[in-house]
Amino acid sequence: MRILPVVRQILQMTPSPLPVPPLRGLYLITPDEPDTERLLDRVRAVLGHAALLQYRNKTADAALRHRQMAALLPLCRAAGVPLIANDYADLAIAIGADGVHLGEDDGDPAAVRARLGANAIIGVSCYDDLALARAAAAAGASYIAFGAFFPSSTKPNARRASLDLLRDSAELRLPRVAIGGITPDNARGLVASGADLLAVISGVFDAPDPPAAARAYRAAFESTAPEFPT
Ligand SMILES: Cc1ncc(COP(=O)(O)OP(=O)(O)O)c(N)n1
Numbered sequence: 026m027r028i029l030p031v032v033r034q035i036l037q038m039t040p041s042p043l044p045v046p047p048l049r050g051l052y053l054i055t056p057d058e059p060d061t062e063r064l065l066d067r068v069r070a071v072l073g074h075a076a077l078l079q080y081r082n083k084t085a086d087a088a089l090r091h092r093q094m095a096a097l098l099p100l101c102r103a104a105g106v107p108l109i110a111n112d113y114a115d116l117a118i119a120i121g122a123d124g125v126h127l128g129e130d131d132g133d134p135a136a137v138r139a140r141l142g143a144n145a146i147i148g149v150s151c152y153d154d155l156a157l158a159r160a161a162a163a164a165g166a167s168y169i170a171f172g173a174f175f176p177s178s179t180k181p182n183a184r185r186a187s188l189d190l191l192r193d194s195a196e197l198r199l200p201r202v203a204i205g206g207i208t209p210d211n212a213r214g215l216v217a218s219g220a221d222l223l224a225v226i227s228g229v230f231d232a233p234d235p236p237a238a239a240r241a242y243r244a245a246f247e248s249t250a251p252e253f254p255t
């Protein structure tokens with residue numbers, strides 16, 4: 026009997042959230058890709074290298090966001106990678122995803138925690154601000170995100186953050202995410218400063234060889250011990 030396809034089919038039918046693995050490694054974020062089949066192909070090629078996948082599409086309407094994220098869920102389940110909705114807690118709930126990422130305009134983290142429950146992954150953008158990180162921790166965030174650390178072609182006007190924030194936020198004992206213009210060449214410094222997850226869009230999805238790029242980010246974790254562990 027061919028067991029693997031059967032197991033894969035069962036996993037794809039399972040809507041329940043995954044148990045949360047340790048949050049460390051490459052945090053892939055989807056590019057704005059209007060073609061759903063192409064989005065799935067692009068994600069499929071690199072998903073095996075990710076610790077988390079965030080569905081982010083700033084140009085889609087609500088119906089396309091729902092369709093695309095629903096289509097990504099079975100891929101993530103089969104790969105054992107938690108799926109996070111950017112911006113919209115309602116979308117995460119509707120899809121049965123594993124969590125949501127909230128920026129300053131995306132809702133109150135404590136209220137979203139109360140809606141999504143204790144097991145949801147709730148990430149909070151803290152930009153360049155340790156006070157925001159303290160507030161996020163108090164509100165029940167699963168991780169705190171800082172950045173942009175480098176100029177980002179995806180979000181050219183993003184606020185900029187310094188490496189000190191990664192070091193100074195170690196006291197909060199939460200996984201720390203770095204975002205913004207991260208490439209395989211600048212990744213090691215972030216990990217050495219305490220980043221547990223590197224959130225990346227263009228560095229993987231616009232790379233000439235996306236799987237090779239994704240592998241290169243993973244390598245930054247294998248060879249770099251955090252200077253300020255969580
Ligand atoms: C992991 C991670 N960190 C930061 C962000 C940025 O969130 P936000 O400031 O709400 O900006 P948009 O992504 O909504 O443009 C993120 N999405 N993910």
Ligand SMILES: Cc1ncsc1CCOP(=O)(O)O
Nearest residue numbers: 177179183205206225226227
């Ligand atoms: C959403 C977001 N927030 C700060 S920078 C950024 C974009 C990250 O994309 P890239 O990895 O292409 O710089």
Ligand SMILES: [Mg+2]
Nearest residue numbers: 112127128131
């Ligand atoms: Mg947002």
